[in-house]
Amino acid sequence: MSLFDGMSCGQIALNKLGIQVEKYYASEINVHSIKITNKNFPKTIQLGNVEHLREVELRELGKIDLLVGGSPCQNLSIINIDRSEHSQGLDGEKSKLFYEYVRALQIVKPKYFILENVESMSNEDRDVISKVLDVEPIMIDSALVSAQDRKRYYWTNIEGVEQPKDKRLVLRDIMEEKVDSKYYYERTYDPLDLSKKIVTRLHLNTHDLLKRVYNENNKCATLTACRGGYKQKKVYIENENKIRRLTPLEYERLQTVPEGYTEGVAEGHRYNMLGDGWTVDVIAHILSFMK
Ligand SMILES: C[S@@+](CC[C@H](N)C(=O)[O-])C[C@H]1O[C@@H](n2cnc3c(N)ncnc32)[C@H](O)[C@@H]1O
Structure with a gap:
């Protein structure tokens, strides 16, 4: 199950690792991202807005092996140009969706989970997330696997995750x-x-x-x-x-997403979802430590 699925980088990562996915549930509201996901992975089961997912519906999905999500970071990131949205931290309009991830986690109780978010958040917000998820994050910079600086925190119960090898790309x-x-x-x-x-x-x-x-x-x-x-x-x-x-x-290429993956929507939407997305090779690296 993937919350805030965007263009489904989690699914690309599983695919890259050759992990067969029986069912992939996605919660996403951006129609352009959904279009790209459905183009590449037509079997994706779209669940819609995470806030509308009722407990009974989540329970009916059955056993979930893996829950992934990168909740919106607009209120956490220092890279936000619109200052009015910044500095509200986890209580901000968008970033509070993190608590929807927690709600789903508590209901579906997956075997493994990964939550991703920006490294530039305040220590207070980071500590709140660590406390709620009961695990400290690992910080991985996408720069190790791509030609892009992208420091991100990953909270996961997958054990033994090490830093990826540096590919020294520019x-x-x-x-x-x-x-x-x-x-x-x-x-x-x-x-x-x-x-x-x-x-x-x-x-x-x-x-x-x-x-x-x-x-x-x-x-x-x-x-x-x-x-x-x-x-x-x-x-x-x-x-x-x-x-x-x-x-x-x-x-x-900077997000290590397959070439042409986002073709099919206007260019503006492609830049948008790629900027919002995950660096696939970092996610694949983390998932590769699953037993
Ligand atoms: C930081 S991006 C995550 C991108 C994703 N990890 C990927 O692989 O592309 C956050 C995503 O959350 C989505 N989102 C925002 N509000 C949502 C909601 N209420 N329910 C589901 N998704 C939502 C946004 O449209 C955006 O695509």
């Missing part, structure tokens, strides 16, 4: 060679410094995070849910002396 390793001209920016920018991870800033009248242009010889910063409006991550292409945004395919 942006250049996952970038497409030729991309459409629509991905390039014609904007001016600050002087370049190729020794830095952020090589320059585009001249845009917006939040500093959105101006940053990354070095192709380094890691990309954490992908976040975004639709358009200059929100995608940007990279400087040295041999072209040009700046462009990353493509949806590059976002897929």
